[in-house]
Amino acid sequence: MKVGLFVTCLVDLVRPNIGFATLKLLEDAGCEVIVPATQTCCGQPGYNSGAREISQRLARKVLAEFKDCDYVVAPSGSCSGQVKIHYVQDLFRNAAESERIEFEKLSAKWFELSDFLVNVLKLTVLSSEFAAASFPGSITYHDSCAGLREINIKHQPRKLLARSGCNLIEMNDAEKCCGFGGTFSIKLGEISTRMADNKCVNIAVTGADAVIGGDLGCLMNIEGRLRRTGDAKTQVYHFAEVLAGMAK
Amino acid sequence: MFFKQTASVKLNDAVLQKALKNAKGKFVDGRAASVATIDNWEAIRTHAAALRDRVIDSLDAYLIEFEQKAVSRGAVVHWAETADEANAIIVKIARDNSVKTVTKSKSMVSEEVALNDALEAAGVTVLETDLGEYILQLAKEPPSHIVAPAVHKSKEQVAQLFVDHHHTPRLTDIAAMTREAREVLRSHFLAADMGISGANFVIAETGTTLTVTNEGNADMVTTIPRIHCVITGIEKVIPTLDDFATLMRLLPRSAIGQSITNYLTLTTGIKAADEQEGPEQMHIVLVDAGRTKLVGSEMSEMLRCIRCGACMNHCPVYQNVGGHAYGWVYPGPMGSVLTPVYKGIEDAGDLPNASTFCGECQVVCPVKIPLPDLMRKLREQQFDMKLRPASERWAIKVWGFFVSRPALYALAARIGARFAAWIGGRDRLIHTLPGIDGWTSGRDMPAPEGKTFRELYAARQIK
Structure with a gap:
């Protein structure tokens, strides 16, 4: 199972320890973790400041970076909400069908970390x-x-x-x-x-x-x-x- | 004053802060308890949202139906495109009928158009009869909440107002104060030439206007004077009595945690020839004042609003600053949308930004208005129209430039993380930093570890 790690811009910049903790949890659970090196931000700061075009550009970038992953996991509910909800329901709601479908797929395979561990990996017994x-x-x-x-x-x-x-x-x-x-x-x-x-x-x-x-x-x-x-x-x-x- | 500056004053107003905390019991806990007794609450919300959308989609048809039915029962329906028109219509009704005194029950639309000022300017004496509005009329203050207008005032402040205006001994008991106000109001109810009320809804199939109150004052206003004038927004129309029954399941519960209000008054037409009571004339003023502009626009969901106040009651920003900080008639998230929309985005200032997008307003809204999404759309308008400060727009553009260029961003992040870690020093806390003083004036900023995750990860992969 190929799992993309979306580390989030804040964790990358301020507290890498959270990123490595996430990596460890996923690897211990047997996931093959991929960390696209070009990732920056989901776009939420711009999106919530009214900069719609910039946030659309970043959304397309996120989509491309995690195209080959079976799942994407982020140690953040906020960034996950941005990708799972706002990309699809707002930013690309009126996009061409092919692009909209791509974002719907991204939404479906994207999980917040605890949600992924509990509901996808079903870690009922911990190591x-x-x-x-x-x-x-x-x-x-x-x-x-x-x-x-x-x-x-x-x-x-x-x-x-x-x-x-x-x-x-x-x-x-x-x-x-x-x-x-x-x-x-x-x-x-x-x-x-x-x-x-x-x-x-x-x-x-x-x-x-x-x-x-x-x-x-x-x-x-x-x-x-x-x-x-x-x-x-x-x-x-x-x-x-x-x-x-x-x-x- | 703008939102930010007013909010700052309100945060340090001890009386207000205590009043806001007290109000939470009924508005938040009371609502939750009352909603929990309805097992299909979500289904009713969904139904009501669709119902309101259906009305907004065919607003003209329902309004025409309402007008025909109301006229057939002897009412006169007036159409006011603007606030000024609404005031002019009502002033004319007063003049034509030699009205000297008006009793009034709560109407937010009348606040919206500043009706009292217009009537007073025309020499008409207006008396607010909702207890909260009455208190504020004495205090010469605008309402701070759409359901509980005087929620910002303390018992002691009200006691002093009554001493000053009623010239009676100071009371300490709320029930006794209420009794005193009622006694003062009674003679006015009986003597008024005209009663003015708002309407929670108007019903198309019957031509009915209705009020939902707990004090019963609205009934005195709508039935005793020879003229009854209703002022309300055109979006308040609903198709049928059945629809009203549905919305009544939501409204009092959302507003104050009650399954039903003490009074629920449906008014249809004038006193008939064989009836003893009721007004001889009934005028219904349907106010647009910006509403039709929303129909079919990206903000149209706002027209679903049934004015329950749940969005403000649950908003953590409102809970800390109160309603007056929002600067106009409508506080909280609904105000952050309605004020810019009705008064102009150019003057909206911080209002669309007065939200963390925590989402509580949307979750409690009985008609599922996506308030955070609407506020975000207003932020988009502000951004596109360059209405936010240059520093803010510049910061977003710089941020946008870097995050779109991974290599450059990685470099900037490395430098930034190291620099900020260095400022953080040994206790790893940044106490002050130019550019983010909005943060550091009240909080320390936990400093970065020093290296970015991606550079550490890359180093690990090489090993």
Whole structure:
């Protein structure tokens, strides 16, 4: 099974560790992983800023890069929503039929990481190495908006984390937006910060040692607010890092 | 003031912040509990969205049917293409009938056209009778919410307003305050020359206009005065009473978590010869004010809106800044779409950008309006028309240039990652960085590890 890894621009730039954790999880599960070297971005920052043509150009680039893969996996619900939903339902909705079909195929073979592990690979029994990777402390989980509301990522990461022995304490309003919203976090930073604050309060109430999520943008936003408010203790990880034993 | 600046003030308004938190119980938890009792909620939403689309597709036909039926029951139907026309029509009705005083029940369209100002300018005294609107009329403030107009005010602020205007002892109990307001309003209800109401829907097959309220004030406005004037948007028409029954399953639950409102009033025509009650004249002013422009456009789904307020109640931006930050009649995601569409994209400013696209509004919308998609379309218009700041457009273009050129991008990313890692220093946090001060003014930026994934991966493949 040829699996393309879409690493995402943020992971590539900021936290390669998440990319390698994803790679390890896929390879341990027996996938032949391909990482197209020319990949950059799914186009979402431009798309949500109103730059439609640029985002269409990037979508075509993504399509070409992963043409030969049986599946494509991304450690992000947000980028996955962009490809699975917005490419097809909006950007190429009125494209020529042949191109639209190509994007529909891409959408069908594209999976967010936890969704792929649970629903495609059906990793019901984890390898011993996998199980030993569990995070030693307690965790709480933040549901990122696009993953949750666009492509139904909710139980998949929790299932995986539970099976690897993590002690999950659910926070209040786990499904509430953390305030990231891509360029929103810079354009309307003050509101974004308040939303992050609300999230941090809900995290603190759980007393968990770490907050886990599936989208690096949200994690950076939450971590940034935690640190600014003097919380140097609560750790912030992508679930892939925890599952792969690479939470460092 | 623009959204960003007003929002900043609102974020630091302690009274508002407390009021917004209090409102969540009914609007969010209450809605969820009430929706959970309906096992085919999603099917009803789908049906209602299709129903509203069908109406919008044949808006002219349904409106003509409505007019014929309403006229046959003795009503006069007026067509207002603009806000000014709507005001002129109603002022003329008042003048023709020597109207001195008007009682009014809640109508967002009347807020939209600024009807009260027009009537006052013509020498007519207008009294708002919805408790929230009454409070705001005393306070000389616009509504901050389409269902709960005074939701931003505290009990203490209202108590002070009543002391100042009623000249009565200060009350602390909400029920007692409500009773006092009711007593003040009572004589006005009985004496008013004309009653003005909005309409939640108008029904084509019967010529009926209807209001959905919890206070009963609308009934006093529509039945007691000799003239009843309805002002509403042309998109409020629905084909049949059955359709109304369907939409009523959605509206009160979405708005306030109630299975039905205390009052549900259907008004059809004037007092008949053998009837004791009802108005002698009924005028129905159907307002366009930008609505027909949406029919058949990429924004047409917005016309499905049944004004429940669920989108704002669940919006994390609205929940933190309140309705006044949005600058016009309609707050929250619906306002971020309607204000630019009705008032002009040129002046929209941050409104289409006042969303993280978290998607909650779309999920709770009873008629499935894809609000994030509509806001994005407005962002596209802003981008194409160069309405966003030059720095922002430039940043997107530079970004677009690099991400489309993989080799160049890889190089830039390597340099950027190293540079940012260096700024991050030992604690790996960037405390301030020009260009992203919107971020760093409130948060640290976790610094990159230093090398990009792709360069590390390439090195690994060579080994």
